[in-house]
Amino acid sequence: STAPxxxxxxxxxxxxxxxxxxxxxxxxxxxxxxxxxxDPEVAEKPEELIVYGGTGRAARSWDAYDAILEExxxxxxxxxxxxxxxxxxxxxxxxxxxxxxxIANSNLVxxxxxxxxxxxxxxxxLIMYGQMTAGSWAYIGTQGILQGTFxxxxxxxxxxFDGDLEGRIVVTGGLGGMGGAQPLAVTMNRGVCxxxxxxxxxIDRRVETGYCMERIDDxxxxxxxxxxxxxxxxPYSVGVRxxxxxxLEGLLERGFVPDVVTxxxxxxxxxxxxxxxxxxxxxxxxxxEQDPERYVGESxxxxxxxxxxxxxxxDRGAIAxxxxxxxxxxxxEERGMESAFDFPGFVPAYIRPQFCxxxxxxxxxxxxxxxxxxxxxxEAVLELFPEKDHLRRWIELAQERVQFQGLPSRVCWLGYxxxxxxxxxxxxxxxxxxxxxxxxxxxxxxxLVADGEITAPIVVTRDHLDAGSVASPNRETEDMKxxxxxxADWPILNALLNCAAxxxxxSVHDGGGVGIGNAVHANNHVVxxxxxxxxxxxxxxxxxxxxxxxxxxxxxxxxxxxxxxxRSGVRIPMREA
Ligand code: NAD
Numbered sequence: 001s002t003a004p005x006x007x008x009x010x011x012x013x014x015x016x017x018x019x020x021x022x023x024x025x026x027x028x029x030x031x032x033x034x035x036x037x038x039d040p041e042v043a044e045k046p047e048e049l050i051v052y053g054g055t056g057r058a059a060r061s062w063d064a065y066d067a068i069l070e071e072x073x074x075x076x077x078x079x080x081x082x083x084x085x086x087x088x089x090x091x092x093x094x095x096x097x098x099x100x101x102x103i104a105n106s107n108l109v110x111x112x113x114x115x116x117x118x119x120x121x122x123x124x125x126l127i128m129y130g131q132m133t134a135g136s137w138a139y140i141g142t143q144g145i146l147q148g149t150f151x152x153x154x155x156x157x158x159x160x161f162d163g164d165l166e167g168r169i170v171v172t173g174g175l176g177g178m179g180g181a182q183p184l185a186v187t188m189n190r191g192v193c194x195x196x197x198x199x200x201x202x203i204d205r206r207v208e209t210g211y212c213m214e215r216i217d218d219x220x221x222x223x224x225x226x227x228x229x230x231x232x233x234x235p236y237s238v239g240v241r242x243x244x245x246x247x248l249e250g251l252l253e254r255g256f257v258p259d260v261v262t263x264x265x266x267x268x269x270x271x272x273x274x275x276x277x278x279x280x281x282x283x284x285x286x287x288x289e290q291d292p293e294r295y296v297g298e299s300x301x302x303x304x305x306x307x308x309x310x311x312x313x314x315d316r317g318a319i320a321x322x323x324x325x326x327x328x329x330x331x332x333e334e335r336g337m338e339s340a341f342d343f344p345g346f347v348p349a350y351i352r353p354q355f356c357x358x359x360x361x362x363x364x365x366x367x368x369x370x371x372x373x374x375x376x377x378x379e380a381v382l383e384l385f386p387e388k389d390h391l392r393r394w395i396e397l398a399q400e401r402v403q404f405q406g407l408p409s410r411v412c413w414l415g416y417x418x419x420x421x422x423x424x425x426x427x428x429x430x431x432x433x434x435x436x437x438x439x440x441x442x443x444x445x446x447x448l449v450a451d452g453e454i455t456a457p458i459v460v461t462r463d464h465l466d467a468g469s470v471a472s473p474n475r476e477t478e479d480m481k482x483x484x485x486x487x488a489d490w491p492i493l494n495a496l497l498n499c500a501a502x503x504x505x506x507s508v509h510d511g512g513g514v515g516i517g518n519a520v521h522a523n524n525h526v527v528x529x530x531x532x533x534x535x536x537x538x539x540x541x542x543x544x545x546x547x548x549x550x551x552x553x554x555x556x557x558x559x560x561x562x563x564x565x566x567r568s569g570v571r572i573p574m575r576e577a
Contacts, residue, residue, distance in 0.1 A: 467549020
C-alpha cells in the first residue's frame with residue numbers, strides 16, 4: 001500500500017517513557033529507533049518512508065513497516081528477527097546473547113551491482129535503498145553532520161595550525177541540508193567562514209537557526225567583514241549570495257587567499273544539485289525544466305571553473321580538500337579534467353589518522369525521550385575524559401547550539417585507546433585487561449541506568465562511516481596505502497564480528513553516501529539497560545568494533561594503526577612488532 005500506516009500517524013515519532021510495548025528493552029529499542037527515524041522532525045519525507053540522503057528509507061513499504069512493528073512486539077528475548085531490504089522475512093530462536101535484529105539492505109552481487117538493476121528491482125518492490133543510518137534505524141538528524149564537520153575541521157587545525165582555527169578564514173560553498181552545518185562547525189573551531197550560496201532563502205534559513213551569523217550580498221563587503229573578524233581573532237560566519245565558482249574567481253582577482261578552501265554544493269548531481277553560473281536560482285530552475293541537457297552542460301562547465309579556482313587557491317597557499325560531494329570525480333569524468341584530483345578528499349587528509357586509532361562517530365539516544373538523560377551522559381563523558389579539551393568544547397557547544405530532533409541524542413568521536421583506570425570490567429589477558437574509550441563510556445552509562453540516574457535505557461550506535469566498517473573507494477577508503485580501496489571483506493567481517501560480540505542490532509548495506517555499487521558498510525547498536533548482560537555486550541562490542549578499525553588500517557600498513565595496536569594490545573597475527 002502507498003498510504004502511510006495508521007500506526008505511523010499515531011506515533012509521530014518514537015514512543016517515549018518507561019513503559020514498553022515490546023517484551024524486552026532490546027526489542028523496544030529497535031521499535032523506538034525505527035519510529036524515531038520516521039519522526040516528521042527527523043526524516044526528510046517520512047510519508048514516503050524516506051529518512052535522508054536522496055531515497056534512503058527505513059522500511060520498504062508501509063505494509064513492511066507495520067509488519068516489522070508487529071514482529072518486534074512479539075519478539076522473545078532469545079529470538080532474532082531478519083530484515084531484508086526493509087522487509088521482515090524471518091524470525092528464529094537463537095539465544096539471548098545474539099542480536100535481536102539482523103538487517104541487510106540494498107546488497108547486490110558484483111556484476112549486477114548497478115543503479116540500473118537496483119531500480120528494476122525497486123520498481124517491483126523487491127529491494128530498498130537503505131543509505132547508511134536510514135535503513136539501520138540509527139539516524140539522529142543534523143547533529144551528526146555538524147559534529148562530523150566540526151571534527152574534520154578540528155583535525156585540519158591540529159595538522160596545519162595551532163589546534164584551532166582562530167584567526168583563520170575558511171572559504172566554502174553550499175548552505176543546504178548538510179552544507180549548512182559548515183559555518184557553525186567553523187565558528188565552533190573559533191574560525192571565520194565565508195560561504196557562497198546561490199539561494200538567498202537558504203542563507204536566511206541558516207541565519208535564522210543560528211548556523212550562520214550574517215548574510216551579506218556584496219562580495220567586497222563580505223570579504224572585508226571576514227578579514228576584520230579574523231584579524232580580531234573573532235569567530236564569525238558570512239553567507240554571501242553568489243555562485244561558488246564566481247566567488248573563488250572573485251577572491252583570485254582581489255589577490256585574497258583564504259587559509260582553507262573546500263565545498264559542499266551538491267556537485268554529485270549536475271542536474272538537480274548544482275547551479276551553473278550566470279543565472280538567478282529561478283532562472284536556473286526554469287532552464288532545468290526546459291532544457292535539461294543544456295543545464296547539465298553549463299553546470300559542468302561551472303564546476304570545472306570551480307575546481308580550477310580551488311586548485312589556483314591551493315597553488316597560492318590555501319589548504320584545499322574535497323568534502324565528499326564528488327566534485328573532483330564529476331569534472332574528471334565529464335570534462336576530462338585530469339588535474340581535478342590534485343587536491344585531496346577529506347578522508348585521506350583528515351579522517352584516516354583517526355580511523356587508524358579506531359576513532360569514529362559514536363552516538364547514543366535516550367529511549368526515555370527525556371533530554372535530562374542526555375545531559376547526564378554529557379556529564380559522564382566530561383568526567384571520564386577530563387583531559388580531552390576538544391571533546392569538552394564539542395559537548396559544551398552542542399549543549400548550547402544543538403536542538404534535539406526526535407529522541408534526544410548525542411554524538412562524539414571516541415576510539416580504541418585503552419586505559420585500565422576502571423578495573424571493574426577487566427578484559428581477558430590477551431587483551432591486556434584494559435578497556436577502550438568507547439567501552440569505558442558505555443559501561444559508565446550502563447551503571448547510571450542501573451542506578452536510576454538515567455530514567456530508561458540508552459542505546460549506543462554509530463555511523464556506518466567508521467574506522468573498520470566501510471569500504472568506499474571514492475570516499476572512506478579513497479587512496480588506501482596498499483591499494484585495497486575496493487576490498488569489501490572488511491565491512492563484512494565487521495558486521496560478523498559485531499554479531500559474535502553480541503550487538504543487539506547489526507546491519508550490512510551497499511551504496512550509502514556514494515550510491516549503489518560504490519560502497520559496502522556495516523553498523524551496530526547496543527542497548528544499555530543497566531543489566532550485567534548489557535555490560536558484557538558493551539565491553540565486547542566496544543572493543544571489537546573500534547578494534548576492527550585498528551586492524552584494518554594496520555593491515556594496510558598505516559603506522560598510526562600499528563602504533564595503536566602495539567600500545568593498546570590489539571593482536572594482529574603475522575604483524576607482530
Ligand atoms: P543540498 O542539495 O541540500 O544543498 C546544496 C546547496 O548548494 C544548495 O543550497 C544549493 O543552492 C547550493 N548550490 C548548488 N550549486 C551551487 C553553486 N554553484 N554555488 C553556490 N551554491 C550552490 O545538499 P547537502 O545535503 O547540503 O549536501 C551537499 C553535498 O555534500 C552533497 O553532494 C552531499 O553528497 C555531500 N555530503 C558529504 C558528506 C560528508 O560526509 N562529507 C555528508 C553529507 C553530504
